[in-house]
Amino acid sequence: MQSSSYNANKNKLKSISQYISIVYANLFQQALSSNELVEITRCIESIGDKEVAHEIVLSNFMNSDDVIIPSDSLMRADLDVFLEETYKRFFIRDITEAEREFFLNFFNSNPNVSAEMVYMSFALSNEYQFY
Amino acid sequence: MKRRSFLKKSSLASTAAISIPFILPSGRLFAASGMRMADHVVLVAFAGGVRQQESILQRYLDDSQSYPSAGNILYNLFDGSAPTDKIVYGTNNIINGDTPIPKILSQTIQNQGTTFREVNASAVGHYAGVNAMLTGNYMYTQGLRNKPTMPTIFEYLRRHQGEKATKTWFVGNGIGNSIPLLDYSTHADYGASYGANFLAPTITFGSDGEKHLKNAKVYHPEDELDPMYKMKYFLDNVWYSQGKALPNIGNTEEEKAEIKQFVKDMFDKTQAGTIAHPPVSDNGDLSTIGYACEVMQRFKPTLTVIYLSNVDGCHSNFTSYLGSLHRADHGVGHIWDYIQNNIPQMANNTTMMVIPEHGRNLDSNNIEDGNAFSGYDHSDANSRRIFSSIVGPGIDSNLSIGNENNQVGDIVNLTPTIAEILGCKDDVVNSGLVASSKSLFDLI
Numbered sequence A: 001m002q003s004s005s006y007n008a009n010k011n012k013l014k015s016i017s018q019y020i021s022i023v024y025a026n027l028f029q030q031a032l033s034s035n036e037l038v039e040i041t042r043c044i045e046s047i048g049d050k051e052v053a054h055e056i057v058l059s060n061f062m063n064s065d066d067v068i069i070p071s072d073s074l075m076r077a078d079l080d081v082f083l084e085e086t087y088k089r090f091f092i093r094d095i096t097e098a099e100r101e102f103f104l105n106f107f108n109s110n111p112n113v114s115a116e117m118v119y120m121s122f123a124l125s126n127e128y129q130f131y
Numbered sequence B: 001m002k003r004r005s006f007l008k009k010s011s012l013a014s015t016a017a018i019s020i021p022f023i024l025p026s027g028r029l030f031a032a033s034g035m036r037m038a039d040h041v042v043l044v045a046f047a048g049g050v051r052q053q054e055s056i057l058q059r060y061l062d063d064s065q066s067y068p069s070a071g072n073i074l075y076n077l078f079d080g081s082a083p084t085d086k087i088v089y090g091t092n093n094i095i096n097g098d099t100p101i102p103k104i105l106s107q108t109i110q111n112q113g114t115t116f117r118e119v120n121a122s123a124v125g126h127y128a129g130v131n132a133m134l135t136g137n138y139m140y141t142q143g144l145r146n147k148p149t150m151p152t153i154f155e156y157l158r159r160h161q162g163e164k165a166t167k168t169w170f171v172g173n174g175i176g177n178s179i180p181l182l183d184y185s186t187h188a189d190y191g192a193s194y195g196a197n198f199l200a201p202t203i204t205f206g207s208d209g210e211k212h213l214k215n216a217k218v219y220h221p222e223d224e225l226d227p228m229y230k231m232k233y234f235l236d237n238v239w240y241s242q243g244k245a246l247p248n249i250g251n252t253e254e255e256k257a258e259i260k261q262f263v264k265d266m267f268d269k270t271q272a273g274t275i276a277h278p279p280v281s282d283n284g285d286l287s288t289i290g291y292a293c294e295v296m297q298r299f300k301p302t303l304t305v306i307y308l309s310n311v312d313g314c315h316s317n318f319t320s321y322l323g324s325l326h327r328a329d330h331g332v333g334h335i336w337d338y339i340q341n342n343i344p345q346m347a348n349n350t351t352m353m354v355i356p357e358h359g360r361n362l363d364s365n366n367i368e369d370g371n372a373f374s375g376y377d378h379s380d381a382n383s384r385r386i387f388s389s390i391v392g393p394g395i396d397s398n399l400s401i402g403n404e405n406n407q408v409g410d411i412v413n414l415t416p417t418i419a420e421i422l423g424c425k426d427d428v429v430n431s432g433l434v435a436s437s438k439s440l441f442d443l444i
Helices: A016-028 A034-045 A050-062 A072-077 A079-091 A097-109 A115-124 B002-018 B060-064 B126-135 B153-161 B179-183 B207-212 B221-240 B253-272 B284-299 B310-315 B318-342 B411-421 B425-430
Strands: B021-023 B029-031 B040-045 B114-120 B168-172 B197-199 B303-307 B350-355 B385-391 B399-401
Touching: A016 A034, A016 A050, A016 A115, A034 A050, A034 B207, A050 A115, A050 B253, A072 A079, A072 A115, A079 A097, A079 A115, A097 B221, A115 B221, B040 B126, B040 B318, B040 B411, B114 B411, B126 B153, B126 B179, B126 B411, B153 B168, B153 B303, B153 B411, B153 B425, B168 B179, B168 B284, B179 B197, B221 B253, B253 B284, B284 B303, B284 B318, B310 B318, B318 B350, B350 B411, B385 B411, B411 B425
Parallel strands: B040 B303, B040 B350, B114 B399, B168 B197, B168 B303
Antiparallel strands: B021 B029, B114 B385, B350 B385
């Protein structure tokens, strides 16, 4: 897979357990235990609207002290680098110039947007559901 | 007959209604196809495999274990005296199961409504049975772990009646037997965007949910969620230009917020011990029913399907099967009582249907439980025998249809029945996707 190609040729939907394993690794920089993987997968299966289920599980992650997210000041210090790293981290591809322009404008007009909110939006996005 | 007079009135009204199109919430131009008998339907899938002998035929141990004790252990559903000898199905007092659960309803569902005493259910697997119940089709070629290939009643309702996603709920006791797959089909003309909201509360609010869902952050709707969603929608728009679409049941942002708030509130109520559980709530079915009552209280769904399954223990533990049957009846009594007394918007405006997805064998297997009672599987002709109870506005009271020697009705009549109650039977039948154009009412 070429990380620089548009959408990086992703065409397979992640299973619930693949999605959870990968998002956990992205947010905590470590692997999820197999027990927790089974438990979280069951939780997601128990709620029909997967967008709602994912949002609840991810926001539960965000309440953990162990989640690794850049500070907001670090994010604002160099938005270009933050965006490039976020695209690589979640989408495994380079950001396009159109995407960069959208986000830079968005950050400028929404000064209270935090790194956590950006990470949530990437983790909940449809592209992130595919590999 | 009440339904006949209803049909007479509705045919007069439909003459006017058909000519007056209106715009549905979904934005679709729509002409009303029929009047509703009630605005809400609650379908209790009395599932897990229920033998006629211990349920509607009231033979208790007399038929199954060659022990001379007969009687009715479903006394919220049916008229009839309870057994007096060898009581094993109640709560524990001196010995296990010796104390029957007190009756909830002053009048049985049989007395208040119509009972189809002998109905055919040709699919004798749990998933296939509930699938037939919800799609009005026997999908013999469909395997487990696949979504239904024919539309579910949820999809018919949402497409033809313009119901919002939060107006159709499927509440299941667990996520086994592929049950979560029944919220919508893969049919090209229907599918995910017309699906129901599924919930398996014993998991969502059980130990797994306590650990991984309860501590969820509640983001501020304007300051946090709004920009978060704007970024997500941008990313999704970029993706749609190149990538594949994801199945989405179409809850609006407001509906999603309502569901998240509901989940949060249920954790609080669970902790406070104030969930609307039945008076006795000592198994998964009854716990599920408590949360289903909360769903109805919060969302006032047009269609709520509640899937019970604890009686499936009958394969290896007949005593537990009897206890689960008795509890399922207790749960049904509680649902009806709760709707009538605690949800004013649904009281006197709800039809409840109770039906197993299939029966159980005539002959036992070789597995004995602690009482030396033999278990029963589901594979023979006796497994195709079920009952169905219906109660609500316009439904004849104390009417009994069919008997052991006269089978009337089939499980595939259920989808047209729900559609008829909710005023979209013509749409469902005209889709050409149901096995029978007849509702149970048509068979009376």
